[in-house]
Amino acid sequence: MTQDELKQAVARAAIDYVVDGEIIGVGTGSTANFFIDELAKIKDRIKGTVASSEATAARLRGHGIPVFDLNEVESIAVYIDGADEITGQGAMIKGGGAALTREKIVASVSKRFVCIADGSKLVNTLGKFPLPVEVIPMARAAVMRRLAALGGQPRLRTKAGSDDAFITDNGGEIIDVAGLQIADPKALETEINGIVGVIAVGLFALSGANVCLLGTADGVKTLSF
Ligand code: 5RP
Numbered sequence: 001m002t003q004d005e006l007k008q009a010v011a012r013a014a015i016d017y018v019v020d021g022e023i024i025g026v027g028t029g030s031t032a033n034f035f036i037d038e039l040a041k042i043k044d045r046i047k048g049t050v051a052s053s054e055a056t057a058a059r060l061r062g063h064g065i066p067v068f069d070l071n072e073v074e075s076i077a078v079y080i081d082g083a084d085e086i087t088g089q090g091a092m093i094k095g096g097g098a099a100l101t102r103e104k105i106v107a108s109v110s111k112r113f114v115c116i117a118d119g120s121k122l123v124n125t126l127g128k129f130p131l132p133v134e135v136i137p138m139a140r141a142a143v144m145r146r147l148a149a150l151g152g153q154p155r156l157r158t159k160a161g162s163d164d165a166f167i168t169d170n171g172g173e174i175i176d177v178a179g180l181q182i183a184d185p186k187a188l189e190t191e192i193n194g195i196v197g198v199i200a201v202g203l204f205a206l207s208g209a210n211v212c213l214l215g216t217a218d219g220v221k222t223l224s225f
Pocket of ligand 1: 029084093099
């Protein structure tokens with residue numbers, strides 16, 4: 001099976017976690033896009049969605065699925081999203097698609113986090129995928145020095161084909177930190193959260209996934225945490 005077929009399989013399996021009549025939190029990225037396309041087939045069963053990015057909101061609306069502002073919503077039944085890496089304990093690196101802050105916000109309001117990922121995302125130790133950190137632009141250099149002191153190699157994310165900084169939906173910039181071997185994800189998340197100028201770090205360990213649907217050649221495996 002190709003990686004896209006594995007992503008499609010987990011997206012389909014995630015439909016079983018959708019709660020009828022409720023609001024569903026929807027993540028960002030290629031796996032989440034497959035999920036949105038599956039959700040469109042059962043859109044009449046749900047009240048609507050909250051999106052973790054402008055791109056996701058546009059895709060949902062394109063399918064005629066209602067998208068609510070989070071401020072209009074009291075609770076979200078389930079949040080369904082991909083990951084860049086996930087451990088056997090449900091800790092994740094996210095933010096490859098630059099939506100980490102809104103992803104964390106929507107996940108924090110959701111009763112359950114269902115991660116959908118192809119098998120290549122399962123790791124023993126987080127950190128091979130560079131850790132995304134969203135920052136207030138004026139704090140960029142100061143935060144990069146602090147991240148380098150933690151042992152990583154921070155690099156400003158730029159727009160494709162340009163030296164200009166990539167700007168997030170929130171007006172922030174993204175620093176990708178390579179070279180980290182994250183032995184204690186909760187401790188590192190706490191430490192980076194404490195750096196002034198950081199909007200959010202793409203470590204989801206203090207509050208990780210509750211379930212991971214992992215696409216493998218032997219079918220979709222369900223990991224519960
Ligand atoms: C976006 C994310 C995505 O969930 C993550 O990058 C995985 O993306 P994909 O499903 O395309 O592999 O965190 O900010």
